[in-house]
Amino acid sequence: MINVEHLTKKFAGVTAVDDLSFTVSPGHVTGFLGPNGSGKSTTMRCMIGLDHAQGGTTTFGGVSYSKLTQPLHRVGTLLDAGNAHSGRSARNHLMWLAASTGISKSRVDTVLEQVGLSEVSRRRVGKYSLGMKQRLGIASVLLGDPEVLILDEPVNGLDPEGIRWIRELLRDLAKEGRTVLVSSHLLSEMALIAEELVVIGQGKLITQCTVGEFTARYAKQWVRVVSPQVQNLISLARAQGATTSEENDAINFYGVTAKVLGELGAQAGVVFHELSPQTGSLEDAFLDATASSVQYHGTQVEGMAR
């Protein structure tokens, strides 16, 4: 169980994290979502005391990170693709980390096996691909067999097979009753791993809810209708406060349910060829939810806009 309360972090003039509060519970994966520069990495660094927050607290089972007696055994953290020295082998990297808290050599070999790096463990990390570095990062997270896992964009640089591997690994770890917080700027990716979402924009909490609730709240819902007498239906629905838009041979109705449209149509003798409720994509929902808080908007090149 992680409790973040009123976390605030400012860098000379920039407020990266702004009075942010959320909780992460055990048993399922929690996605930490936000556009680029929204403060995900900064929040994670503050949570484990690497960056000093100006205000707020983070506790792990009621205890702040710096007070944990053996942090590696309690909280595993992956930041920036593992942060390993390029001149050292993966095995030696894990060896010094293990030695610092008295973890055995055999545990190092176990986690190397688990992430699939055994064969290349004596090669220098500088020769690794980004995906291999991520795997090494995961190995260092698993080293202490922690009950809490915090991972910053772990799927960065992984191929589809690697992404599936991480997805299953994290889900399994959560199923064992661990607390797992995973950041990403891709909702579609998170929707496949996470049950719960913490969504932030410009360092502020936008919402914390389940993936389903997020879709229900932020995804656009409308009803698609194909009918020979659709003009009739449009005026009836508009009288109810609905809005419409045209899409090829169909009309999309917003602000009105399929049930109401069906009943209105029946009363007016409208024939339906199609009457189907639609839900917008998760990606659109995410963009809508964070739209006002996106820090780096793409600017359209003038000539191309025309």
Added chain:
Amino acid sequence: MLHLMKSEFIKLRTLRSTLTATIVLIIFPVAVTVLSAMFAKNPNETMVIKVLVNTGMVSLLLCGVLGVFAIAQEYSQGTIRITFAATPLRMKVFIAKALVISLWIVASVAVLEGVGLIGANYALHSRGFDFGVMYHATPGIDSAWQVLFAFGAVCILFALVGFALGALLRSSPGAIATLILVPLLVEGIVTGLLIAAFDIDISRKTPFTAAIRAVQVEPDAARWGLVGYFSLWCLVITVIAALLMKRRDA
């Protein structure tokens, strides 16, 4: 603390850069000393120690470089975040690192001086000279042992200064440049300017000059005073580095 020291020791011994620096800092003075014992026309005890310590100036700087590497590389490579995540008490990390780098230097200097002197002795004996470096009270200097111990102490202090600079600047090139330029250039320039402009002579107070004078092979009763003076400077910069390491974002 022992776990942490073991961890820091693994970090040192698994990097090519630290191993190379260590080998060079040992081999260079040893090789020159033994060669001069083999080929010098009129060798004597003082000469051997002189060559060892004078070529040891390179080792001195390399000790500083090792100190820099021990911390600055952690920042440049990002491993410092893992280190601090595993041990949130940064002061403990700082002390473990300082202890391990000091022990590393002690061992290296012991090998340097031991092999250098034994090698030189062997060379002298095989040429038929009936004296060994340490067998007689060394004429001309207070004692060979004192020079050798002072040299070891200054090596450790250089490593600590390098370590502190590395922690402050967080960049190997920056810290190494400071470490080399201050003793070789800055202190001399500042001293010269002060004499020229204000007639103030600080030549006996500049820290690195003091450290280097502490290991000169000449009768100088102030040897340990100079070492003490340099350690005060080291202490100050090390404490500042430790406090800032605790306060700054990793």
